[in-house]
Amino acid sequence: MPADDALRDRLVRVGAELLRTESPGALSLREIARRAGVSHGAPRRYFPTHLALLSAIARSGFADLSAQVTTALRTAAQDPRTQITTMAHLYVRFAATNRSMFELMFRHDLLQSGGHLGLRDASLPLFRLLVDLVAAARPAAGTSAEISAAAIWAALHGTAELWNWGSLTLAAGATDPAPFVDAILTAHLGPSEHNAAMPAPEGSR
Amino acid sequence: MPADDALRDRLVRVGAELLRTESPGALSLREIARRAGVSHGAPRRYFPTHLALLSAIARSGFADLSAQVTTALRTAAQDPRTQITTMAHLYVRFAATNRSMFELMFRHDLLQSGGHLGLRDASLPLFRLLVDLVAAARPAAGTSAEISAAAIWAALHGTAELWNWGSLTLAAGATDPAPFVDAILTAHLGPSEHNAAMPAPEGSR
DNA sequence: CAGAGCCGGTAGACACTGTCTACGACAGGT
């Protein structure tokens, strides 16, 4: 029932909402409970610890990203190379748009704390999707698709992080992370015939 | 005088030492003061706030990394391509060896908090060195050396992070981040005649 | 229908944190 466990979802939503304006450090247990209109002991009924609540919030971030990716892939062209392109740009743009959420999603202590609150399984479907796309884009490559996909993901992730704290702007004078994304993809997959990075004057059909 | 401001250095050393075994979350102001044998108010004489102390500790991490890089480059071969290779491997290995320190060094709130405790200036010399090496390695390239160096740095950083929380092992079954580093460098700079990372089965030419 | 039990949330305590302020040695200079 959606009405049941309503507070659980409300707490997660309040936390995600809070992340739109505040840094992850502002996500204290008591503050979330306060904004949800309950006492500070109420969250404990659903989350055994503070980290578990943060983990659930981060999980909702992964769900959001996954939803954005699937809808973007549905409206995009079908060939895997451009699908990878849209997915890559979406990843970096998501990181730049939802900075605090992105930061929370990849916090080490949330990821590697064993048990069910680990976030690895939340990020793994996205990686699997990338692996499949990479395998489809270059069917007979030397290295395995997993290795290539992991390398692409690492490069994208590093670009997103460096972009987020302004190092790319400061060091390389870049005003947009998109060229870096395109450079990564061409380096690993070869050039794409339809470069999807810039607002393509040609409507994809 | 070195004897003067002795407590300042001691606090930083204690914090760095603590990071060898504990996570950055264990670096509380009072715990550091406790281990340094002073009261909890003493650090305030040298660091106006907790973040300032953490910043100084992270700075010492950058100093450590820089020292390792310079000594490694001195004993390495002279041509810039292999110097970049040693520097890249050292970066990822440093991240894997000093996980907590690496995590602290790239914390967003430490980096972008304006003022003198920003860490950007601590990481910038290393980036400048990489830019120079890249410029020397490929004197007449299409893109600027800054852009290439930033792309390489982003890829290396992403690899270091993904490796650190085990995603590369789990997703791609890798047991060593070194092949990823080599793949990054060959993708951006072309193959190196003497591959220093793995015993390459096929000599690249 | 009455009572028992549980479910979901409240309220208070505890140890701990970062920050602030007042205070206390203790040195050197005039």
Add this chain to the structure above:
DNA sequence: ACCTGTCGTAGACAGTGTCTACCGGCTCTG
């Protein structure tokens, strides 16, 4: 001797995460 500045101590305060006792309603059962 006295003042003055430095360096560190000690205590207070608000805020945090966790734990425990409690309690109002609800449902299920006899």
